[in-house]
Amino acid sequence: MPADAILRFEAVAKTYVARRGAVAAVTGVSFALTPQRVFGIVGQSGSGKSTLANLLVREETPTAGRILFDGADIATLHGPALKAFRRAVQMIFQDPFASLNPRLSVGRTVSEPLLIHGLGDRAARRLRAIAALEAAELRPGAAFLDNLPHQLSGGQRQRVAIARALVLEPKVLVADEPVSMLDVSARAGVIQLLRRLVDERGLALAFITHDLSLIGTLCDEVAVMHRGAFVEQGDARAILTRPQHAYTRELIAAIPVPDPRRAAADQPRSPP
Amino acid sequence: MSLLAIEDLSVRYGRTEALRAVSLALDAGTSLGLVGESGSGKTTLALALLGLLPKAGRVTRGRVLIDGVDLLTLAPEALRRRRWVDLAYVPQGAMNALDPVSDLRHQFEATQRAHRDGNAKARAAELFARVGLDESWLRRFPHEFSGGMRQRATIALAMLFEPRLLVADEPTTGLDVLVQRQVLDLLREARRERRMAMLFVSHDIAIVAELCERMAVLYAGELVEIGATADVLDSPAHPYTMGLRRAVPDIRFPDRTTLSIDGAPPSLAPPPKACAFAPRCPFAQPRCHAEPVSARVLPDGRHVACHRASEAAALWVEAQAPETWRRAG
Numbered sequence: 001m002p003a004d005a006i007l008r009f010e011a012v013a014k015t016y017v018a019r020r021g022a023v024a025a026v027t028g029v030s031f032a033l034t035p036q037r038v039f040g041i042v043g044q045s046g047s048g049k050s051t052l053a054n055l056l057v058r059e060e061t062p063t064a065g066r067i068l069f070d071g072a073d074i075a076t077l078h079g080p081a082l083k084a085f086r087r088a089v090q091m092i093f094q095d096p097f098a099s100l101n102p103r104l105s106v107g108r109t110v111s112e113p114l115l116i117h118g119l120g121d122r123a124a125r126r127l128r129a130i131a132a133l134e135a136a137e138l139r140p141g142a143a144f145l146d147n148l149p150h151q152l153s154g155g156q157r158q159r160v161a162i163a164r165a166l167v168l169e170p171k172v173l174v175a176d177e178p179v180s181m182l183d184v185s186a187r188a189g190v191i192q193l194l195r196r197l198v199d200e201r202g203l204a205l206a207f208i209t210h211d212l213s214l215i216g217t218l219c220d221e222v223a224v225m226h227r228g229a230f231v232e233q234g235d236a237r238a239i240l241t242r243p244q245h246a247y248t249r250e251l252i253a254a255i256p257v258p259d260p261r262r263a264a265a266d267q268p269r270s271p272p
Numbered sequence: 273m274s275l276l277a278i279e280d281l282s283v284r285y286g287r288t289e290a291l292r293a294v295s296l297a298l299d300a301g302t303s304l305g306l307v308g309e310s311g312s313g314k315t316t317l318a319l320a321l322l323g324l325l326p327k328a329g330r331v332t333r334g335r336v337l338i339d340g341v342d343l344l345t346l347a348p349e350a351l352r353r354r355r356w357v358d359l360a361y362v363p364q365g366a367m368n369a370l371d372p373v374s375d376l377r378h379q380f381e382a383t384q385r386a387h388r389d390g391n392a393k394a395r396a397a398e399l400f401a402r403v404g405l406d407e408s409w410l411r412r413f414p415h416e417f418s419g420g421m422r423q424r425a426t427i428a429l430a431m432l433f434e435p436r437l438l439v440a441d442e443p444t445t446g447l448d449v450l451v452q453r454q455v456l457d458l459l460r461e462a463r464r465e466r467r468m469a470m471l472f473v474s475h476d477i478a479i480v481a482e483l484c485e486r487m488a489v490l491y492a493g494e495l496v497e498i499g500a501t502a503d504v505l506d507s508p509a510h511p512y513t514m515g516l517r518r519a520v521p522d523i524r525f526p527d528r529t530t531l532s533i534d535g536a537p538p539s540l541a542p543p544p545k546a547c548a549f550a551p552r553c554p555f556a557q558p559r560c561h562a563e564p565v566s567a568r569v570l571p572d573g574r575h576v577a578c579h580r581a582s583e584a585a586a587l588w589v590e591a592q593a594p595e596t597w598r599r600a601g
Contacts, residue, residue: 044448045419153536154310180446183309184475185519189532210448216526240526254453255523256478260502 005032006204007056007089007172012065014051025051027228028065031221033172033204038195040215040236041208042251043225049176049208052225056174056206057091058082087117090165094177096157100149106133107145110163117168128167135201136163137193155186162193173197176208191218212248213255216240224248273340275300275469276321276359276437281334283313283320287541290316290329292493300436301467305480305501307516308490311537314473315364317490318441321471322361323351338437357387360430362423362440364473369426370414376400376425377410383432392432399428403458420451427458434466441473456482478520481505489513492537492548495567499574509576509584511553514591531597547579554596555580555587 014026026048033039043049054060055067058074067074069085077085093099100109111129114120120128126145133141136159149157158178165173175194179187195218198205207219215222219236224247232245243249274297283291291313298304308314319325321336323343336343338358343351355361363369371379377396384392397407403424414422423443430438440459444452460483462468474480480487481501488498489512497510508514515533522528535552538544547553550560560579567577570584580587590596 044450155532156536184477185309185516185533187532188519188521188530189534191530192532212449213521213523216521216523217529237526240523251449252523254449256452256456256476256482257524258478258481258505258517258520258522260481260505 005034006070007033008068009055010066010068012055012062012067014048014055014060015063024228026055026062029223029225029230030065031223031230031233033206035171035202035204036198037221038198038205038207038219040219040222041206041225042210042212042215042222043208044210044251047225048228049210049225051228053091053174053176053206053208056172057089058085083117087168088170089172089174090168090170092158092161092165092173092175092178095181096154096161097149097181099161100157102149104148105145106138106147106149106152106160109149109160110167113164113168119168129163132163132167133160135166135197136160137189138163153186154182155189158182158186158190159193162190162197166197170203172204172206174206174208177210178207179214180209180211187214194218211255212240212251224251274298275338276471277335277337278317278321279335279337281317281320281336282332283316283325284330284332285326285328289540289543290493291320292543293333294490294493294495295334296488296495296498298437298469298471300469301463302486303463303470303472303484305477305484305487306471306473306490307475307477307480307487309475309537311492312490313493314475314490315441316493318361318439318471318473322355322359322439323348324361353387356383356430356435357433358435359437359439360433360435362426362430362438362443364441364443364445370422370429372414375411375413376429379429380410380432383429387433395432396428399431400425402431402461403428404454418451420447420454423447423451423455424458427455427462431462431466435468437469437471438462439471439473442475443472444479445475452479459483476520477505477516478522489516492543493540494548494577495575496549496577497574499570499572503572503574507585507588508591509570509574509581509588510549510578511555511580511587511591512549514588515552515597518591518597529594531594533597547577554591 009029009031011028011030013028016023016025041049061075074085107129110132111125114125130141133144138144138159179190197203215236222236222239223230223233226247232239232248243252276298278296281294306314320331331344380392380396396410400407405424444455463470472484484501487501487504489496491512497504497513508517518531521530533552538548545564546562547560547565550556565577565579567575568581569575
């Protein structure tokens with residue numbers, strides 16, 4: 001594990017107590033998020049990836065193991081240190097149609113985290129919101145301030161959500177399926193934006209997805225999650241080109257490929 | 273005669289001309305993929321042909337022929353009788369397609385009763401088996417099913433009368449990769465076994481490549497390209513199709529960057545007079561912004577609505593370079 005990791009999971013487990021006994025949602029996972037690096041977490045629904053996302057932002061706390069942020073166990077944070085953690089680790093959600101308040105203007109949406117954290121006066125907040133919008137490639141930022149979410153495309157809405165996450169100048173972004181609700185034609189733009197933010201601002205990004213085909217051009221490292229555990233973890237290209245675990249191979253084989261000839265091989269063409 | 277022929281179909285929602293002069297045909301046993309981004313008119317087309325447009329929607333022109341009979345002229349009762357039996361529908365988000373207050377067995381029985389005499393019970397069990405659901409699940413309610421199971425149950429219900437045409441609207445959107453694989457295999461099986469024709473609506477051309485022999489690309493309510501899937505994907509002739517082709521990741525080539533088509537579709541209230549894609553098109557010329565475009569036929573039988581269709585091969589070479597799409601900004 002690189003020494004300069006900003007967020008580090010050490011054998012983290014999360015078990016929920018249910019009526020029928022304990023349910024292990026996450027079982028002993030270890031990884032590190034590093035500035036300028038993208039860590040992909042691939043899993044199907046029920047794999048534990050959402051629990052993992054909640055652990056990353058301290059919405060949940062581990063039942064075993066430790067999560068270290070800048071060397072400190074986040075379970076022990078409180079007061080100003082916890083506030084600093086909450087500023088430093090920001091989440092981007094799957095559905096920009098649901099995660100933005102439909103009645104709030106873009107300007108209000110993006111500057112709200114500043115208000116909550118008591119940062120800056122009105123004029124300063126406005127400037128920081130504009131800068132965040134432009135960092136999310138909504139340019140000129142000022143032109144978007146008065147828009148309501150319904151006036152924007154899906155891709156633009158997700159950029160507003162990203163601007164909202166950026167406005168506090170975080171060190172870590174946790175993106176949970178950030179493009180799965182977007183049109184295919186808008187996905188690449190958001191993926192490239194995330195990569196640029198990581199490269200240019202030195203952010204660490206945890207990218208959570210069910211779709212392995214999205215990780216090729218974005219992620220440096222990948223972990224494949226199945227039933228709460230990482231079944232395979234390592235270099236993203238290596239995992240895509242030489243998957244070692246049967247489950248990873250199954251996931252890769254399931255992905256549709258935009259090649260009609262491959263499909264034609266097992267699909268008889270109907271007579272004209 | 274085609275099983276389905278849509279001729280010159282136009283649909284409005286108030287001032288918005290959501291679908292404009294769309295014509296396409298589907299032969300028995302064949303499949304057509306309908307692709308385009310949100311707001312392109314895909315779902316409007318599916319709903320119009322099923323006679324299920326929302327109240328605000330109105331067909332202003334055109335015909336929808338099934339075996340030569342215009343569905344749009346049928347009385348509501350006659351159309352209702354043909355639905356399920358001749359043409360079945362798997363809607364977007366099967367979450368809401370099932371009745372939440374009855375178990376699945378009742379839904380099969382109610383559908384059966386509404387159309388024909390006969391015992392739905394044995395048939396329901398058989399259909400459940402075919403979609404990989406245990407018979408015992410017929411006693412369960414939709415909320416007890418996972419998303420994938422619900423989608424499979426909806427497809428099983430749609431197969432009740434072995435319809436000759438299945439209209440499926442994004443049936444796998446929101447499903448995990450492995451569940452999506454099951455649903456795609458299931459649809460392919462059903463087509464192969466029953467020679468069922470299928471109109472498959474999707475924003476994902478990789479899925480269309482797997483399931484459909486032909487594909488049609490909709491943009492801003494108009495058909496911009498239609499032809500054999502292999503031709504359209506190998507050598508797209510409309511710049512919008514080229515953009516979609518470059519936007520889809522291919523798991524076999526992890527290093528290949530995907531591109532996005534910047535901007536958004538135009539307002540359709542009223543629609544632009546010239547090419548609707550011109551403002552986003554990296555290849556637009558002055559005439560593209562000024563003159564209406566009509567479809568022309570390529571040697572391989574494709575229809576393409578682009579002023580520069582004759583240069584398509586050269587444009588496709590350019591379209592593969594990332595710089596081309598950045599320029600479009």
